[in-house]
Amino acid sequence: MHKTPHIPIHHGRDHHVLWSIDTTITVVPMEDPRLAPCRTLLQQSIPSAVWFEDAVGRYGVPTVVFDLHLLVPDIHQAAEVLRRDNWLLEAPNHFSFLRPPCPVEFCRLVPAEDDESSSSKPLYGSMGTVLLSATDWAVSTETLVEASKTNFVPPLCTIADSMIGTALDVPIDLDGGPLQSRLKVMLGYLYRYSEEIKDKAFADQLAPEHRQFHLDCISGKMILWTIPFIKHERQVRDELRRGGYELRECSAVRTEENKVLFDNPFAGIHMPSIASLAAEEDDEEDEEGEGPPRIFFIPQ
Secondary structure, eight states, X not given: OOOOTTSOOXXXXXXXXXXXXXXXXXXXXXXXXXXXXXXXXXXTTOOOEEETXXXXXXXXXXXXXXXXXXXXXXXXHHHHHHHHTTEEEOOOXXXXXXXXXXXXXXXXXXXXXXXXXXXXXXXXXTOOEEEEEGGGXXXXXXXXXXHTTTTTOOOHHHHHHHHHHXXXXXXXXXXXXXXXXXXXXXXXXXXXHOTTTTSGGGGGGSOGGGHHHHHHHHHSOSOOSSHHHHHHHHHHHHHHHHSOOOOOSOSOOOOSTTGGGTSOTTTTOOOOOHHHHHHHHHHHHHHHOOOOOEEEOOOO
């Protein structure tokens, strides 16, 4: 792949993600100008697909969104197109989940706020666009081309396959790693809110090596998204790759040795509800005034 020296592509380093804790909600419609970077790229024959929150939000997840993450065929080429449309390269910082041991390339850009002529004028504060290589996420250019015809939304099976595979590939450290943690949140959202993915038959749309992972997620038997769960699913995937493994309702049977897969590590611990956290934020807002808006997908 040709690389131009003036486009900084970050390898396992961090970039900025805007986190807002105020309770202001702005509804994001499906045809939102937030997708202006996608249209700018498409005008130059570069297909793209939304990723992370913008992707799962299209499948019933009522999620807040931060930076717009886009899968593109070539990060360098896409970054150069956005630069010509008055976007600026921005150095990463420590707030990002794309930090070591992150194995993927990325490049973050922000619109030039002082230029009124840019077609990609920032609409939601200082949020940026993060370009990701589709190759790193095992997403084909053909899939990006098709997504560009449907409001830049990739198929649900593509999202699930890619995020399951990457979550199982990312090295596990004490907290699971920032990227892996984000992927587990995305998958948790999908298996909580998307009715389509909860169907047992959805497994047929996934890569064969990810089908048992899906069946385990919908079985309701194991505690999902923990480090022991990920380690177990890696072993199951290895068996599927070797051949001879038969799919089953749940890949594990409770024993004394593997009870960590079934026992809730947070049992007996009181966790604050979303409603109580929102009430606390309301009280803080009354004292400190309004902050920048958060943006939510409201499923239609």
